[in-house]
Amino acid sequence: MSERDDRLVAGALNRALHESAVLGVVFAGGTSRRYGRDKLSSELHGIPLLRHVANRFGPQVNRLAISGPPRPGFPYPSIPDQLPGAGPLGALRSVLQLAVQRDWRFVATVSGDTPFIPRDMVSGLSAALKWHDCAVASRNGILHPTCAVWATRACAKIEAGLNAGARSLRRAVSNLDAVEVNFSAADDAPRGDPFFNINSVEDMAVAQAWLTGRGRTE
Numbered sequence: 001m002s003e004r005d006d007r008l009v010a011g012a013l014n015r016a017l018h019e020s021a022v023l024g025v026v027f028a029g030g031t032s033r034r035y036g037r038d039k040l041s042s043e044l045h046g047i048p049l050l051r052h053v054a055n056r057f058g059p060q061v062n063r064l065a066i067s068g069p070p071r072p073g074f075p076y077p078s079i080p081d082q083l084p085g086a087g088p089l090g091a092l093r094s095v096l097q098l099a100v101q102r103d104w105r106f107v108a109t110v111s112g113d114t115p116f117i118p119r120d121m122v123s124g125l126s127a128a129l130k131w132h133d134c135a136v137a138s139r140n141g142i143l144h145p146t147c148a149v150w151a152t153r154a155c156a157k158i159e160a161g162l163n164a165g166a167r168s169l170r171r172a173v174s175n176l177d178a179v180e181v182n183f184s185a186a187d188d189a190p191r192g193d194p195f196f197n198i199n200s201v202e203d204m205a206v207a208q209a210w211l212t213g214r215g216r217t218e
Contacts, residue, residue, distance in 0.1 A: 013063070013065055013077045013079070013102055014063065014102070015102045015103045016062070016102065016103045017062065020105075020106070021063070021104065021105075021106070022060075022062050022104075022106045022107070022108050022122060022126065023061065023063050023065065023099055023102075023104040023106070023107045023108070024057055024058065024062075024063065024064045024065070024107075024109075024110070025064075025066065025079065025095050025108070025109050025110075026050065026053055026057060026065075026109075026110055026111075027067050027068070027088050027091055027110070027112055027146055028040055028066040028067060028068040028071065039113060039199075040071075040112045044115060044198075044204060044207055044208060044211065045208060045211040045212070049113060049115060049198060049204075050066075050071065050074060050112050051074075052115035053110060053113075053114060053115050053117070054076070056116070056119065057108075057110050057121075059119075060108070060119070060121065060122035060123065061122060065077045065079055065095075066078050066079070066112075067079050067081065067094070067095050068081060068091070079091075079095050079098055080094065081094050082094045083162070086162065086167060087167055087168065087169075088111075088146055088168075088169045089158070089162060089166060089169050089171075089172050090167075092109065092150070092158060092169065092172075093155070093159060093162055095107055095109070096150060096152050096154070099152045099155075100152050100155055104152060105151065105152055105153075106126065106129070106149055106150070106152065107149070107150045107152060108122045108126075108149045109146060109147070109148055109149075110146060110147050111147065111197060113197045113199065114144075114146075114195055114196070114197045114198075115198070115207065116186065116188065116189035116190065116193070116194050116195075116196050116207075117147060117194055117195065118137075118183050118186060118194045121147065121183070121194075122149060124137075124181055125137060125148065125149040125181050126149050128181045129149050129151060129179065130179075131177075132151070132176075132178060133150070133151055133153070133157060133178060134148050134149065134150045134151065134154060134176055134177075134178045135148060135149045135179045135180075135181050136148040136173055136179070136180055136181065137181055137195065138180045138181065138182050139182060139183050139184075139185075139193065139194065139195055140182075142195075143173070143180065144195045145168075145169035145170050145172075145173050146169060147195060148173075154176055157175065157176055158172055161175050190206055190207055191206075
């Protein structure tokens with residue numbers, strides 16, 4: 001992070017107001033290769049995908065930010081990736097380092113392409129975290145490591161994992177004291193899957209058809 005970037009983030013991201021406060025961060029620095037263009041700015045039911053995620057995730061946390069470059073029209077502070085090309089794990093390391101500097105003890109993360117996350121995801125994960133390094137969401141035995149609550153004390157372990165060659169969140173989680181939290185099917189998500197993620201134009205079409213059928217905008 002450059003000195004200028006550090007000043008910009010420092011001016012926008014406040015320190016935690018209390019010990020149990022949770023900083024929410026949306027992973028928004030991906031390249032959208034499978035989608036073919038920037039999917040997070042693509043509209044779902046007339047609203048940019050990233051906005052859908054913020055609308056679901058924002059009310060669950062004390063402060064909301066994005067991981068990745070600033071995005072026009074998105075009024076939340078951005079946390080630059082100090083290790084470009086290292087994927088979500090590198091982004092997580094940058095987020096946790098900044099959170100430690102701002103006295104946040106807990107960070108909740110979510111992928112920018114999961115607009116139907118459970119509305120109680122952060123509270124459910126936080127309740128299970130206790131003394132663990134992280135609490136990670138799952139459904140039907142499938143782990144969703146981008147959807148998690150992290151204790152910032154795990155920052156050193158994340159750093160060690162990166163130095164040892166880890167490049168995926170899944171591998172990092174396997175090396176942490178992690179607890180898995182299973183979420184049940186949801187009636188406000190396509191196919192009942194609250195972790196339905198939009199990787200392709202076809203996935204976007206499924207989500208669009210589902211929302212259109214419900215006659216509502218999430």
